[in-house]
Amino acid sequence: MSVLQLSHVTKRYGAFIAVDDISFSVEKGKILSLLGPSGCGKTTTLRMISGFEVANEGAVMFSGIDMKGRRPYERNVGLLFQDYALFPHMTVVENIAYGLKHRKFDKAKIPDRVAEMVSLVKLKGFEHRRPGRLSGGQQQRVALARALATYPEVVLLDEPLSALDAKLRQELRFELKEILAAVNATTIVVTHDQEEAMSLGDSVIVMSGGKIMQQGAPTEIYADPKTRFVAEFIGRSNWFSGQLAPGTGGLAKFKATSGINMIVPVSGGHLTGGQYDVCVRPERIQIDAATVASAGTPVNEIRGAIRDIAHLGADLHLVVEIAGGQLLTVTEKYTGQTLEQTGQEVSISFRPRDCIVVPSGS
Amino acid sequence: MKRFIDHAAAWLSVANLVIVLIFLVFPIIVAITMSFDGREYLGRFPPPVYSLRWYERFISDTYYLTGLATSLKLATIATIVSTAAGVCTAIGLDRYEGPGKQALETLFLSSLVVPAVVIGFALLLSFAMVGVFDGFTRLLAGHIIITFPYTVRTTLAGLVGIRKTLTEAAMSLGATERRAFWDITFPLARTGMVAGAVFAFAFSMDDVAVSLFLTSPDSYTLPVAMVSMMRTNFDLTIAAASVVLMVFTFALILFLDWAVGLDRLIGKGVFSSQGEPS
Ligand SMILES: Nc1ncnc2c1ncn2[C@@H]1O[C@H](COP(=O)(O)OP(=O)(O)OP(=O)(O)O)[C@@H](O)[C@H]1O
Ligand SMILES: [Mg+2]
Numbered sequence: 001m002s003v004l005q006l007s008h009v010t011k012r013y014g015a016f017i018a019v020d021d022i023s024f025s026v027e028k029g030k031i032l033s034l035l036g037p038s039g040c041g042k043t044t045t046l047r048m049i050s051g052f053e054v055a056n057e058g059a060v061m062f063s064g065i066d067m068k069g070r071r072p073y074e075r076n077v078g079l080l081f082q083d084y085a086l087f088p089h090m091t092v093v094e095n096i097a098y099g100l101k102h103r104k105f106d107k108a109k110i111p112d113r114v115a116e117m118v119s120l121v122k123l124k125g126f127e128h129r130r131p132g133r134l135s136g137g138q139q140q141r142v143a144l145a146r147a148l149a150t151y152p153e154v155v156l157l158d159e160p161l162s163a164l165d166a167k168l169r170q171e172l173r174f175e176l177k178e179i180l181a182a183v184n185a186t187t188i189v190v191t192h193d194q195e196e197a198m199s200l201g202d203s204v205i206v207m208s209g210g211k212i213m214q215q216g217a218p219t220e221i222y223a224d225p226k227t228r229f230v231a232e233f234i235g236r237s238n239w240f241s242g243q244l245a246p247g248t249g250g251l252a253k254f255k256a257t258s259g260i261n262m263i264v265p266v267s268g269g270h271l272t273g274g275q276y277d278v279c280v281r282p283e284r285i286q287i288d289a290a291t292v293a294s295a296g297t298p299v300n301e302i303r304g305a306i307r308d309i310a311h312l313g314a315d316l317h318l319v320v321e322i323a324g325g326q327l328l329t330v331t332e333k334y335t336g337q338t339l340e341q342t343g344q345e346v347s348i349s350f351r352p353r354d355c356i357v358v359p360s361g362s
Numbered sequence: 363m364k365r366f367i368d369h370a371a372a373w374l375s376v377a378n379l380v381i382v383l384i385f386l387v388f389p390i391i392v393a394i395t396m397s398f399d400g401r402e403y404l405g406r407f408p409p410p411v412y413s414l415r416w417y418e419r420f421i422s423d424t425y426y427l428t429g430l431a432t433s434l435k436l437a438t439i440a441t442i443v444s445t446a447a448g449v450c451t452a453i454g455l456d457r458y459e460g461p462g463k464q465a466l467e468t469l470f471l472s473s474l475v476v477p478a479v480v481i482g483f484a485l486l487l488s489f490a491m492v493g494v495f496d497g498f499t500r501l502l503a504g505h506i507i508i509t510f511p512y513t514v515r516t517t518l519a520g521l522v523g524i525r526k527t528l529t530e531a532a533m534s535l536g537a538t539e540r541r542a543f544w545d546i547t548f549p550l551a552r553t554g555m556v557a558g559a560v561f562a563f564a565f566s567m568d569d570v571a572v573s574l575f576l577t578s579p580d581s582y583t584l585p586v587a588m589v590s591m592m593r594t595n596f597d598l599t600i601a602a603a604s605v606v607l608m609v610f611t612f613a614l615i616l617f618l619d620w621a622v623g624l625d626r627l628i629g630k631g632v633f634s635s636q637g638e639p640s
Pocket of ligand 2: 042043044
């Protein structure tokens with residue numbers, strides 16, 4: 001049975017629908033990333049799970065038990081707030097012990113549990129400091145320790161890393177994952193950073209306008225987005241709009257409005273003659289066809305000219321202008337030398353199976 | 363040239379500070395010095411001889427002593443009542459999110475901007491209408507009304523700095539709303555509450571305008587006694603009385619500061635995030 005289950009949950013503020021009929025479940029010890037643009041209802045969803053907001057429709061269930069009517073302190077939820085919400089007048093230890101005191105934990109065992117949490121989040125030596133005298137990363141870990149100390153059924157993290165600078169985010173993301181795994185926490189992580197969502201989550205939900213757009217494993221969401229919104233939200237993408245024409249063997253011809261023809265993969269749901277958008281990820285495009293073409297497999301080839309080359313550490317980002325003035329982004333691993341030059345005429349290519357076909361305007 | 367202007371501005375602000383200090387401090391020094399004047403008559407400053415004669419006269423004058431006793435009693439009760447009421451009002455205002463929040467806030471703070479003379483006169487009329495003639499009751503009501511806005515204001519200022527997520531964090535950790543208030547909101551807002559009490563006490567001790575209207579022959583405050591003595595027999599006992607008034611006001615402020623000072627051991631309210639020793 002799922003530790004957490006939401007079924008057909010809707011939240012309205014007046015006439016405005018903040019969360020629109022969402023359903024999902026999380027299994028014991030799994031991490032679910034909730035990803036979406038600002039205002040799409042992520043925080044509202046967490047607030048309904050933790051009991052600070054009441055759903056207008058639908059049910060929130062913990063291990064099969066409906067939480068309807070239960071106040072936040074009657075649910076065992078570990079919450080990490082975006083601003084950490086550490087109690088400024090209490091020390092690290094007092095902060096961590098707060099939940100243990102109020103959840104009727106055996107008094108004699110509190111110091112041990114606090115010490116355990118302190119070492120789990122690597123804060124030995126900081127026990128008696130107040131939050132005001134800790135760095136951002138240390139505060140984040142205190143907040144995490146406080147949220148995890150009471151063995152919560154469900155852990156909810158609202159933008160756990162967004163208050164930190166880029167380098168620290170990377171480090172703490174890894175640490176966060178380790179800590180959550182160590183306590184086998186059933187977790188929802190809210191973020192609007194797709195990299196964070198993909199690296200932390202066992203599964204990812206992409207939300208927009210209060211609705212779930214797609215749900216699946218990180219690789220699945222990236223490789224097989226069902227809508228243009230999801231494809232654009234997860235990773236970089238190049239787009240062609242046009243019509244599908246009949247083809248064979250799971251492939252179809254695609255005629256872009258810019259006049260470019262290509263071969264794309266199709267499945268049962270795709271309609272010949274319908275309007276579709278085709279997405280090609282920048283790293284799936286090769287400059288100069290030789291490397292892609294192998295016997296028997298068709299390849300899409302387009303001629304263009306390099307307009308810009310940017311060195312971004314490990315990657316090269318190239319901008320290629322093709323027919324009709326459309327600009328494509330192409331990324332390559334930087335291997336120590338740059339063969340291409342700005343202004344150079346090139347032939348770019350990508351395999352049909354690297355094309356993602358989604359309904360136009362989705 | 364820019365630099366010159368900066369320098370000039372710096373000097374001007376220092377000069378400004380010095381002038382303000384002189385205007386603030388000088389009269390007080392004069393009053394204190396004159397209260398120790400050894401001469402029988404009101405002479406020039408500084409006095410050639412010093413003595414405690416005006417203080418002796420003050421403590422042997424039941425008129426002043428009655429005033430002082432009334433003032434202290436009044437200020438203490440008014441401070442307690444208006445702090446309690448102000449704290450409750452501020453908490454209510456802080457939580458209330460409905461329409462007219464702004465209007466309510468303005469209403470509660472309005473007596474800050476209404477001239478005290480107007481309040482005094484209006485209260486006198488109202489008390490006469492409802493038939494309250496006891497001097498102390500009238501004074502107490504008046505003092506609560508003039509000090510109340512200060513306690514609301516300072517408490518509100520303290521509460522505004524407390525993020526809502528702190529209460530929510532406490533609740534998610536198993537604390538009921540009431541528990542969260544006592545554990546989180548109250549200690550963090552305490553500095554503001556104490557500041558409100560200090561203001562209330564100081565304003566109550568100091569008030570003349572409202573008290574003048576509400577005084578009765580047997581219930582009058584020390585400042586009112588000083589004003590009426592000034593009209594009838596002006597001597598330096600008034601200077602001694604001012605010093606006594608000042609001392610009592612300061613003493614209470616110091617006491618409350620010490621009480622808040624104790625607070626520092628267990629957290630210094632909203633300011634605790636800025637470097638206290640660990
Ligand atoms: N108390 C409220 N009253 C009215 N509307 C609200 C309230 N709380 C949230 N909303 C609205 O509901 C929508 C969803 O808000 P929510 O806070 O869940 O967004 P979010 O996905 O967490 O966004 P962000 O990434 O910016 O934090 C927003 O449009 C917001 O304006
Ligand atoms: Mg949010």
